Amino acid sequence: MQLQEQVPQIDIGINEGDRTAIVEGLSRLLADTYTLYLKTHNFHWNVTGPMFQTLHTMFETQYTELAVAVDDIAERIRSLGFPALGTYSDFARLSSIPETPGVPKAEDMIRLLVEANEAVVRTARGAFPAAEKAGDESTADLLTERMRLHEKTAWMLRSLLQ
Template structure:
């Protein structure tokens, strides 16, 4: 991972090595978030069945929120002095969320999105040790917000599977 142009060094009270670790973690979070965005948007387009209206609207709400989140995460990577990944190949290498081939049934879509939401939470949580060590409150705040949103989304999706 390369740092940004060194014409003006980043001097925010966090060492370059720690900023690099934070940027690497945030890059994984960005890749997971974008992968989940794409999966959720795909499912929004292709969901069918008796829960169509409910799922179509829920998926739209979730992918819209994810679209805004990728910008926040990428901007934080830039703020700590590193370029944000932005290609499908970058995201494929960095993401813990796998693509889903074909068009699954609605209940399978729900299960896959629960798994995706929880994967994003785990990725966000994995960044905390270095963030806390260097008192990077802006990144900690971003991670906390992301975890709250994804844990709530996972709960709401999971509740649709209860009988």
């Protein structure tokens, strides 16, 4: 007869109810971040026009950072004891960022990315109270960094439209 190892219960000072609420917000953030990653990567591939080189390079920098962010968010969800979502249907259901059909003009790509980055900020901000209530500084730190980065990205993109 084999002995089965028991997985120890999570005891990080945050109860399961609070961890559940935090993960709900992080799952929405993961969905928005992945959707923004896909949108940015799509625009990187398909941008044309006089701003091609600038936007192609800028979008690559942005989607590369987003790929790391997706991993950080998913790993935080795992650290809290829950599975991270990873299907397009889950992301589509939870994301506040709409898909963009076709290939927009470069200036429209910029506008759409401003809107999407601002949506990620709102989603992160919406997840913050659950982390704060539970005293989850690790998640609060992650959310704060995501908000700061997306606010800055939106500003930089918006500056291209002036």
